Amino acid sequence: MSNNNEVKISQYIVNILKEKGVRYVFELSGGMIMDLIDTLYVDGCIEIINVHHEQNAAFAADSIGRLSGIPGLAIATSGPGAINLLTGIGSCYFDSSPAIFITGQVNTSEQKGSKKIRQLGFQETDIVSMAKPITKFAYQVKCVDEIPLILNKAFEIAVNGRPGPVLVDIPMDIFRAKINNNKLLNTQAIVRDVEEIDDVLISKLLMDMRKAKKPIILVGGGVRACGAFDLYIKLVKLLNIPIVSSLLARDCIPYDDQNSVGMIGTYGNRWANIALSEADFLLVLGSRLDIRQTGADTKSFKGNRIIYHVDVESEEINNRVLGCYPIVADMKVFIRTILNKLDGHELQKNNSWIKTIRNLQDQWPDILELKNIKGINPNYFMHKLSETRKASIYTVDVGQHQMWAAQSLELYEGQRFLTSGGMGAMGFALPAAIGASFFKSKEAPIVVIAGDAGFQLNIQELQTIKRNCLPIKIIIINNNCHGMTRQFQETYFGGRYQATLWGYNTPDYVNVSRAYGIPARRINDTNEIEDALKELWHDPLQAYLLEVIVDPYTNVYPKMAFGKPISHMEPFCKPIEMEGT
Numbered sequence: 001m002s003n004n005n006e007v008k009i010s011q012y013i014v015n016i017l018k019e020k021g022v023r024y025v026f027e028l029s030g031g032m033i034m035d036l037i038d039t040l041y042v043d044g045c046i047e048i049i050n051v052h053h054e055q056n057a058a059f060a061a062d063s064i065g066r067l068s069g070i071p072g073l074a075i076a077t078s079g080p081g082a083i084n085l086l087t088g089i090g091s092c093y094f095d096s097s098p099a100i101f102i103t104g105q106v107n108t109s110e111q112k113g114s115k116k117i118r119q120l121g122f123q124e125t126d127i128v129s130m131a132k133p134i135t136k137f138a139y140q141v142k143c144v145d146e147i148p149l150i151l152n153k154a155f156e157i158a159v160n161g162r163p164g165p166v167l168v169d170i171p172m173d174i175f176r177a178k179i180n181n182n183k184l185l186n187t188q189a190i191v192r193d194v195e196e197i198d199d200v201l202i203s204k205l206l207m208d209m210r211k212a213k214k215p216i217i218l219v220g221g222g223v224r225a226c227g228a229f230d231l232y233i234k235l236v237k238l239l240n241i242p243i244v245s246s247l248l249a250r251d252c253i254p255y256d257d258q259n260s261v262g263m264i265g266t267y268g269n270r271w272a273n274i275a276l277s278e279a280d281f282l283l284v285l286g287s288r289l290d291i292r293q294t295g296a297d298t299k300s301f302k303g304n305r306i307i308y309h310v311d312v313e314s315e316e317i318n319n320r321v322l323g324c325y326p327i328v329a330d331m332k333v334f335i336r337t338i339l340n341k342l343d344g345h346e347l348q349k350n351n352s353w354i355k356t357i358r359n360l361q362d363q364w365p366d367i368l369e370l371k372n373i374k375g376i377n378p379n380y381f382m383h384k385l386s387e388t389r390k391a392s393i394y395t396v397d398v399g400q401h402q403m404w405a406a407q408s409l410e411l412y413e414g415q416r417f418l419t420s421g422g423m424g425a426m427g428f429a430l431p432a433a434i435g436a437s438f439f440k441s442k443e444a445p446i447v448v449i450a451g452d453a454g455f456q457l458n459i460q461e462l463q464t465i466k467r468n469c470l471p472i473k474i475i476i477i478n479n480n481c482h483g484m485t486r487q488f489q490e491t492y493f494g495g496r497y498q499a500t501l502w503g504y505n506t507p508d509y510v511n512v513s514r515a516y517g518i519p520a521r522r523i524n525d526t527n528e529i530e531d532a533l534k535e536l537w538h539d540p541l542q543a544y545l546l547e548v549i550v551d552p553y554t555n556v557y558p559k560m561a562f563g564k565p566i567s568h569m570e571p572f573c574k575p576i577e578m579e580g581t
């Protein structure tokens, strides 16, 4: 007897996705995922966005997940489609983006199972094993009855604790099978464990903070990833302490806030690194204290200062930098606890310490770090680009331009800065901007900052921008080389520029852009910046590409002299260890 409540699994999945608040799905078609694509199309509630490489579907989902806190969604077919997702999945894993990846798999009957053969079904590939080390959960569905539980679990795992990606691999025949729709969803809100924080430790933290002469807060990506940003803003207003940021938290303190110091780390603002090296108290909020922030000399990073380290994952604390007071907690729980203790009272004023930091900033302006360079100064360009405050979100690729942007963009309240931190994946910025445009319902301009090399990894997505009329402004900082690795060769390989400057070149980006129907312009000289930016912003919601020519030998300075304390920075100090680029 037929059951009226029966639906196809594909429809059941779509129903769950809608329930969970998913509004967009990024995809590239393929046989094993077609049933789901067709169902999404017929259902019509979730917008389907076709991209031109699965990696970009994954980066777009990463971006939506980071911005909304609701898992981004990308789907792909088995074999090459699924494998192409992996770089983006890793990006979600390392940078704590909630995301769901659904991959189609060959029919259950075509799977090789335990047979000692490489493949049975066409494109049959064990994506689950490949994805496991870079997901919070990866699972191949074996039968219809598993679907409700696995999908609910997928969403729960993606957002709970430290957010991250989940992959669910579903055979074709299961997409087509039927399920009773009454099983639909366990839609209760996800309940997080309420953690108790050691009250004595919190009192001691506040006491140490009050006593400190030179306190600093280091804010990391974990604050936003845990959905604690609004609480954090309340907290820092009461604490009134200078704030430095990691790369991923560049947008966690507005440029014009009196407590905003800058970015620390390998390519941090010189004054910020010096300030941190002088601090007697450090409160680390949701930052891993990884090598790009502390450098290799973790002992001097700790020094004699008191460090309280708050993170949702205990293993991240006292991992590299030892001797920190550990506070293992969900950031929201931690901040609420502290706010309760402060009970609306401001902690103290640190006017003289802030003045000292401002003096350091005046002494070491970022735009004067690059002496005697030819042509456009990229740090200066970043100030000019951002002083208009017109971008809603910057998505920034990987390389020197990323560091110039992180050092010198003026990010004001509400503006976001997304980049590929832990994965450091070239090619991230353009697809991330596509995700960001949909998050903003195409109503606010997104600015891509990319290098000439990274842009060539995913250049084909200009077509997605054009087709969807996305308000994306693209800045290519063209130094006609792999600048960051060229700088690496300058330092460690005697200036032999094979693979970065030698044996490499770029197309005419202005013509490429126009070929996709996107207006474009190139500038070579500082005098052209103002006019070009006027043209770029002429219609804020129209896609535009600006190619900014920079001399190939321009370095990113300051740069931590690797192996030395964080205040020892190039070009004045030389490294004693080799870092990863």
Ligand SMILES: Cc1ncc(C[n+]2csc(CCOP(=O)(O)OP(=O)(O)O)c2C)c(N)n1
Pocket: 397, 398, 399, 400, 401, 402, 424, 425, 426, 427, 450, 451, 452, 453, 454, 455, 477, 479, 481, 482, 483, 484, 485, 581
């Ligand atoms: C997918 C990928 N491949 C290789 C690298 C190593 N890498 C880091 S930066 C860089 C050079 C980037 O050049 P470009 O995009 O032109 O930016 P620039 O450094 O010149 O600003 C390379 C090759 C990487 N991070 N990601």
